[in-house]
Amino acid sequence: MGEFDLISRYFKRPVHHAALGIGDDCALLQPAPGTQLAISCDMLVQGRHFFADVNPHSLGHKALAVNLSDLAACGAKPLAFTLALALPEANASWLAAFAQGLFELADAHDCELIGGDTTAGPLNICITVFGEVPVINGRSQALLRTGARAGDDLYVSGTLGDARLALNVQQGKLPLPEPWLLAARARLERPTPRVALGMALRGIASAAIDLSDGLIGDLGHVLECSQVGATLQVDTLVQCIACYPGPIAGDAGGHIALSVEQWRTLALAGGDDYELLFTAAPHQRDAVAHAAQASQTPVHRVGQIDASPGLRLLDAQGQRLPNHYASFDHFA
Incomplete structure (x- = not known):
């Protein structure tokens, strides 16, 4: 199975939020009027973040969940994500289970895959997630780490x-x-x-x-x-x-x-x-x-x-x- 066949078989899906998704050099996102983009990136490395024998369905879920958690901390609504995936081999059953766990959570949050990269190497999963937060009267509604006050x-x-x-x-x-x-x-x-x-x-x-x-x-x-x-x-x-x-x-x-x-x-x-x-x-x-x-x-x-x-x-x-x-x- 080649790289582009792998992407097409397990990860290419129609997009709804993005102006352009998988298939070109860049994806295109158009934020809704009156919103800001919230962007976060997390990496999961075998042996550091998960065991080698972890269920691939669960791993697909967690890979996206840890990124969605960052959006949650910002008060952001999920929009889309990219996936960079290093694989020691293109194992069809592993990829099918991983993709199923990934997309079940993605669909639950209406968050679509819009691009990424695949390569051969030690198992490594890197996701960048995009969300949006409203801007009201010129003021972002994003939750930040800087707002805690004495007495809170x-x-x-x-x-x-x-x-x-x-x-x-x-x-x-x-x-x-x-x-x-x-x-x-x-x-x-x-x-x-x-x-x-x-x-x-x-x-x-x-x-x-x-x-x-x-x-x-x-x-x-x-x-x-x-x-x-x-x-x-x-x-x-x-x-x-x-x-x-x-x-x-x-x-x-x-x-x-x-x-x-x-x-x-x-x-x-x-x-x-x-x-x-x-x-x-x-x-x-x-x-x-x-x-x-x-x-x-x-x-x-x-x-x-x-x-x-x-x-x-x-x-x-x-x-x-x-x-x-x-x-x-x-x-x-």
Whole structure:
């Protein structure tokens, strides 16, 4: 199978948003009047971001999901994406499953493939995604990292730490009964981009970021960009883990009992959550609740933004915890 046959067979589809899609040297996008383009790029590398034996259908889903999560953090509506794909071989069954997982998520968000590149090499997936955000009275409605203000509430969506829990199990660091492993592994391999929530938070949230490398590090980006500090209720965060802390009895009688510190580490420094962390003024609490309900996304208030720099971690009794948690860093 040649390169152009591969593209035509598995990835070429009619486009609706783009003025011109696959088949020319460039794709052409025409943003709607009164909007800005939001653009993000992410790369997934075998052995770094996923295991060699990962289900290709799940990999196709995740490759696009991590990019859509960036659009969600900006409050952008997805439009289109490009795909650059390095393959060790042109395996027909692998490509069919990968493309199916990719396009199922793309179709769910009305986001179309408009171009890219393929080459032979170690498995590497690079997607660039394009979205749009409205501009009202000359002001962009994009959610940024720079808008957090002292006194704002701090929120996270969904659950945290489940993906890292699954990774720890796959690395042989701890056992987990099969039903809980399947649930956690789904969070690792098939994350849910919170696009609907991000769009619903336009005009409500003061700042936002998606949680890809762990809450500690990603929150740190918001605090640095906004030049503020924060107080985080750590044990409220722990309740945001889908696999509830404590002994878990499996169907086969298995169990897992992690320490409170281990659960805190999952929530604070787990990574691969692809949830949204955002801030909003206290008078916006009803609006946040409405956005969560409208987008069918659970949201938890987990702290507040402070004027004084730095991050303060508190336990359930309000006692200060040492901050020795570190998020993922490719070059650390």
